[in-house]
Amino acid sequence: MTSQTDAGTPFRAARFGAFGGPDVLDVVAMPGIDPGIGGALVRVHAASINPSDVKNVAGRMRQTVPPRTPGRDFAGVVVAGPEDWVGAEVWGTGGDIGFLRDGSHAEYVVLPPGALARKPENLSFAEAGAVGVNYVTAWIGLVEYAAQKPGETVVVLGATGGVGGAVCAIARHRGARVIACVRGAVAEDAVCRQVGAELLDITGIDLAATLREMAGGRGVDVVYDGVGTPALFEPAIEALAFGGRVVCIAGTPGEKVRIELIPFYRKEARLIGVDSLKRGVAACAPILDALAEGFASGAYPPPVIAQAWPLADVAHAYAAVAAGTRGRVILTLA
Structure with a gap:
């Protein structure tokens, strides 16, 4: 293992000692950490705040035991760890960090070397730190589970949301026809619009009949439901x-x-749940x-940073996410 001077340096981290609203979060001084043999220490430059982070602090994630540093997404620089990684710009996300182990809303985060992925050079740290949850969730459902193929028709419910936009981008890049279901006007910087998805205003329409008609009567191949x-x-x-x-x-409890x-099984249809946690x-x-290739090529537009x-x-940043701010909210740490 090699390291820069950061290993063992005291640092600041967001912490909550009890569950509650954003006001339970404090910024505290933490003792320096050494990743040890087989670990990697990342100096966090930017980390987005996801709705699941807000729910985590509120106590809605049963696996979390406070005190804890929250945060799933991050982008930063490896400052200690395997020699071929030290100095590398990396990005990441995970359903364990911030929940089962301390997360990314801190100046440093410790990771296993297998968690390291090189950040696309054309993304800033803020942009890269805002990618994780949305695009990973979209990828798992669309690519790994639904096995979307070129030429298929993909319908996205909740297309203006973070995951919905990511689904639109990935599906378009993989050669799908994408129908983005929206309500009313869509912002110019919305991902679904940027990647050329067909925008369908679903206000007051017969959705099933409209989709079948748009698909030439045969029906659609994949529906990605981010609304529930x-x-x-x-x-x-x-x-x-x-x-x-x-x-x-997505869904609502109860x-x-x-x-x-009968029509479901005769179609040999499949219902797939995804939980990126x-x-x-x-x-x-x-x-x-x-x-990374999609971001490097420009096929996936960089995330829109609403607040930093x-x-x-x-x-205050957590309160903004809890209020439903459009676009990504990030913490800047470097």
Whole structure:
């Protein structure tokens, strides 16, 4: 193992000792850490705040035991660890950091070497630190589970959201026709618009009939549901073609949806759930490596940074995410 001078240096981190709203977060001084043999120490330059981070602090993630430093996404520089990684600019995300182990909303984070992935050079640290959860969740559902193929029709429910936009970008890059379901006007910088998805305003329409008509009567191949309401999920199921797949990442506790089983099984349709929290930081690194080419080529537009906050204002940054700020909210740490 080789290291720069950062290993063992005291640092600042966001911490919560009890669950609650953003106001339970404090910035505290932490003792210096050494990653030890087989570990890597990353100096965090930027880290986005996801809705799941807010839920984590609120106590909605059963696996988390405080005190804890939250934070899933990050971008920074390796300052200690394997010789061929020291000095490398990296990015990452994981469903374990911030939950089962201290996360990225700190000046340093310790990772296993298998969690290291090189950041695309054309992305800033702020942009790279805002990619993780959205694109990894999109990739797992669309590429790994639904096995989307070129020429297929992909419908995205919640297309203006973070994951929805990522699905639009990945599917377009993989040769799909993408129908982005939206409500009303769509911002010019929305990913679904930037990548050339077909925008479908679903306000007041018969969604199932409209989708079948747009697909020439045969139905659609993949529906990626980032909303999780019966009003959209049920017609999406109806609109599936033979062999169609529905990927679901959202829902409301206690709310039920209906599926008519005879047409569902006769279509040999599939319903797929995705929970990216099940993927640890090391398991996400190969996905980020696979995504890097799309960002390097410009096929995936850089994330829109809505707000950037210093670590000292972490409680205000969390409050912005809790309020539903459009675009990504990041902490700047370097």
